[in-house]
Amino acid sequence: MRSIARTTLILLLVAIVIIAGIAIVLLGGFYPGGGQPTEETKVLVLFDVGGRGDLSFNDMAWLGAERAKKEFNIKVDYATPRSVADMENVLRSYSESGEYDLIVLVGFLWTDPLNKTADNYPNQKYALIDASTFVNRNNEVDILFKEQEVGSLIGVLASGMAKNLNASKVGAVAGMSIPPLWRFHIGYLFGIKYFELKTGYNVSLLWQYTNTFTDPQVGYNTALQMLQQGAVVLYGLAGYTHVGMMDAVVDWNKNQMGKAFAIGQDASQEWYAPEYIPLSGAKRVDVAVYTAIKMVVEKKWEPGIKVLGLAESGVGIWDLEGVRTFAEWASEVGKLKDYTVEEVVSIVNQTRTQYIDSATWAVYNELYQKIASGEIAFKDPVSIEEYNSIIDALINGDLNAALSKGSI
Amino acid sequence: MNGKVHVMRKLLENITSRKREYGLALLEISLSILLSLTITAGIMIIMGYPSELSLAAYTVIFTKGFDNASYLFSRASPLILTALAFLYPALTGMFNIGGEGQLYVGAIASLVTALYTGSSLLALIAGGLAGAALGMVLALLRVYRNVNEVVAAIMINWALFNISMFVIATYLTDPSIPHLTKQVPDSAKLPVVDLGIIRLNTSFLVALASAIGGAYLFYRTKLGFAMRVSGLNPIASLIAGFENKKLMLTSFALGGGMAGLGGSILVLGIVHRLDTMMMSLYGYGFLGIGASLLGRNNPVGVVVSSIFLSGLLIGGQWIETRLGLPHQVADLIIGIIVISLAIPFAYHYMKTFFRVRRK
16 A cells, blocks of 8 residues: 555656656747857957956956947857867857857957867957957957056056155065066156156156065055055055055055055056055056957958057046946955945045146146157067166166157 | 586675665665756756656766766866875775865976976876875864864965966966966876777776785775774774874875876876866766765775766756756756765765764
């Protein structure tokens, strides 16, 4: 008797499962898989591992793609690879499908996968952001940024803040001695010297390579040494390492050791400590993504390397709107703890007006005009010797040594 | 011909004689899938999405996850090995949570060996030995100093994560791309063989061989038998004259070696270089524990469950493009599927546990 009841129960359950299975297959089949044939442009943005919510590259890429989506009325899809081991296969699958007119790849980790894939799909267009394969392909554009230009503007403003604090030193915590950092160094020093030329106020630069992009403790120690040597404004150029630099600056202020400021780079990092981070240099990944999409939508595809500068709004200083956007994201992911978004914006605004005077802004605007109008352009050092000789010349006051076009 | 029929009949008889068992297993799996579907649908509704999206999500995950065999097998290879890293010590009654750290060490040892010697065989051996050595450390602490291997492993994992990051950033980076290490030379890469139907990554063969070798060792040799007995009942094993300490050391070293080998094939066969944030390595060790439990602590089951889990992970990547859901939803769904499938195993385990307690 008992066994009969059990058998019935099992049969009943099996029946339910089978019915449910059929229902899944049917309903699943009805649901459109997203592949409707349309004439509109389709773009795929492939994020770095981790995807959205990083308050930096991935979020900026999303911002740029969303802007393009609205303006050009196109379809944009996003995807996040699970791990580095998935990148090549994910890229291959999407290239194979031929569904997208353009695949945008965010971040340097895509360099290897792209190199292994791009030649197999000559009709698939790719845009690699802030990295380059250094291979010329007709279906690939690499978008880079002019680090010297943003560095020089930051140099002017850092000097201006140092002047306001009656100090004679500014610093920078840099990652490794590699070409993008050489370009930052040249720009930053150029800005400092340009400020000296225009106002007569002499500020010297403490520049330190930490040899790591991933170690906040090293950043903290390096920054502390600079602060002890009298630097009052520190520019962070070391990725995750310079988060430690920001912590050092915050501690320095909180422990009443003196007044000091930190400056971020790439994303707007003011929200991290708005009272002590009044500025961030911008690497506009959003503009890069937008530019790549625009090339495809307007059918003006130019493969090769494209370098965005001030003129293209690819670099610059984050304005208050940018500060607000990043503060909002930070608050969405729960990282903005002690302030509201409004407070961040108003504190930053207040610090900027208090510590950067109108004379400094005048120098800034003048330099900005010269660069944006193309009157002057910076050199790109290809060897460490060339880089060192440019730095030496700048320290001796020869501003033109850093320029490939125009003169001061 | 006759022989074949005979074998078939034997197989059929085998199946019919265990009808109930297979039927129950089938029922369990079906119920698990039904349960996970229901839960996901519920979560979708709570999150404000239409509930039929859960069905669509399952369709996407299962169709996109298993349509590319080459990708599936290469993705599963390191996972099989980290799952074995948990399984082998578990069969001897110990928990190896240290697969993650052993994987890091194996990967770095392999990369360094590959860079200096250019030989894939040497690099594989180096990776395996490095992982085994680390597993040995945990086992020695457990056996001779009575340090709980789970606690030690968790702490060592994090220490190794940071040490590995330091080693990579300081000694192995490529000066032209400072976020990445130097690349494994071509001579040391594990080849991809084009078989027409699939492009088979030889990493998978390494993983498969490890699983089959393990199955043979544990179920066909004296040593394996002794290890299993010691895992099931240490006292009985002692009475039977087995040296429990040696057996524990052996199985833990074996497990460590598996994880180390997993790191090796990841570097030599799949990513070819590491990055300073360790994004190419992180997570395989922890995921391996899940794959091992899902494979019901059986080497062959582990191969199946690793491939299954990899398929889910691969398919999950399409959730964002196909359905416009955030990619975290894919992780959520995969988690629910895995837990649902693990429930019957946990149920049987608990049942025997309480039955033993009652007696």
